[in-house]
Amino acid sequence: MSDPGRIVIIGAGLGGATAAATLRERGYPGEVVVLGAENHRPYELPPLSKAVLLGDADEPDWVRDEGFYRENDVDLRLGTTAVRVDPGARLVVDDKGGEHTYDRLLLATGSQPRLLPGAPPQVHTLRTIDDSLALRDAFSKSPRVVIIGAGWIGTEAAAAARRHGADVTVVDQVSAPLLSVLGPEIGAVFQELHSENGVHWRLGTGVDEMTPDQVRLSDGTVLPADLVLVAVGVAPRVDLAHAAGLDIADDGGIAVDPTLRTSAPHVYAAGDIASQFHPRYSKRVRVEHWANAKNQGAHVAGSLLGDDEPYLRAPYFFSDQYSLGCEYRGLANVDSHQLVVRGDLGKREFIAFWTHQGKVTAAMNVNIWDAGDALKALVEEDVPVTPEQLRESELSSLV
Incomplete structure (x- = not known):
């Protein structure tokens, strides 16, 4: 497949901006247009409920430096909201009356608070x-x-x-x-x-x-x-996709295949809105966390250029509250998967594992920072383990 001549991205958040940057990093020479409703250049969301809200920072983490978009010929149009998508005509219309034709379209519109x-x-x-x-x-x-x-x-x-x-x-x-x-x-x-x-x-x-x-x-x-x-959760912004006739999944997201392609030709979705049929879990998964937007944004750039590789990463997120810091990897059903705790809950220094059929489905390290690689491998490589091994064995030896 030849490279598309013009790619339009709706959404100037982490997913959309990462996709645009990755396209340039891969040497894509065509036009890249990014439409963003906010007047701020693309930024990451985690600091909003952490460093900024605490008063430790006055700005978010920007996805790229201010000059990146100009220097890399990314047409970043801030304060511009897409109001209609016509997949048949390969056309996006914005709230200023602008019309944007495309060869490939990425929807990365994120979520809104409920x-x-x-x-x-x-x-x-x-x-x-x-x-x-x-x-x-x-x-x-x-x-x-x-x-x-x-x-x-x-x-x-x-x-x-x-x-x-x-x-x-x-x-x-x-x-x-x-x-x-x-x-x-x-x-x-x-x-x-x-x-x-x-x-x-x-x-x-x-x-x-x-x-x-x-x-x-x-x-x-x-x-x-x-x-x-x-703070009762968020709803994926799928109005554009719904009006354009794209398939919407039961979880409210835009139904995409393992490569993040929607039901419409030449249209892809990434981030909060993407309900992906995930090969690792053999079901649809929609994830609203920072790492998913970033990683899917990078992955979908390849899909836009004709790659046919599935997105395989397990979910990941982190949180900081008072003196507690934690990281969570994987996807568990807390009602049916077994909880195994390694460490001391009372001291808040522990690793929580969730297991199913002898394998780790998710792991969360709390105030323990030297186990990340082992936990990632346990979650992603389907390593057979017992609860006793998770509690007592050197974790690196299990993988």
Whole structure:
């Protein structure tokens, strides 16, 4: 297949910008147009709930230096939103009336925060650098903060709000924070960590009503609030794809094959929106983490140029909360996979493994930093292991 003459990328986040950069690094000589709705050049999202929100940084991590796009002839159009895709005509229309023809199209539109019904306009969400800076400023001025959602964004934001001196209450219907990813035993480690740092919990209850100054819970409790952050997950931005007639998967993402190709000819998708049939798991997988956007962005550049290689990487993410740092690799079902713990939960120095049929499906190292290569190999190479080996053996010897 000859190289396409013009590639259009919708989405100037980590996935889209990495794809554009990788195209140039591979020597692609054709036109590359990137449409981004924000006015900021492409940046990475993890610092928004970590360093920026904590006050340790005032800027995110930029995907590339400011001059990269100009120097590499990437037509980066910021403040420009794609409003229509016509796969038959190979055409993208933007909100300024611009028309962009393409030989290949990449959709990398990311996600948007979910909102709760009836939420007043004063509530905060966290997705952009502007959101993060506004929320950080508000934390320092708001003595009573209510965070709805006990997932990764909710718990990281709780740690940041406590850093800024706020009184913090986290509300969620689940029985433990991070329950769906880590299960009750490891979730309890994070709950205790936050409790020790002054966070209050209202778990097992939902939200009935929010006003600008209070949150009423389904158990009748009324929480006074100077600031409310809604952190109940994100929804993939698939409106363009749906209107264009692309196949949408049951998980809400754009259905793509192992190479990240959609159901429309010459159209690909990567990052949060991509529901990939993953060869490693023999099912569709949609991942909303930083590493997935970065790695799929690099991989899809090859697909856009005619490669036919499947994307095989296992999911990866990291979190920092107070004195706890952790990395998670793989994909586990906490309801059916066996949990094996190596180390000391009480000291928060441990590795948690999830296993199924004698193999490691996921591993999370907490405040242990010398096992990354071994954990990656255990997750990705289908190494047969026993719980006793995971608890006692030198990990590098298992791989």
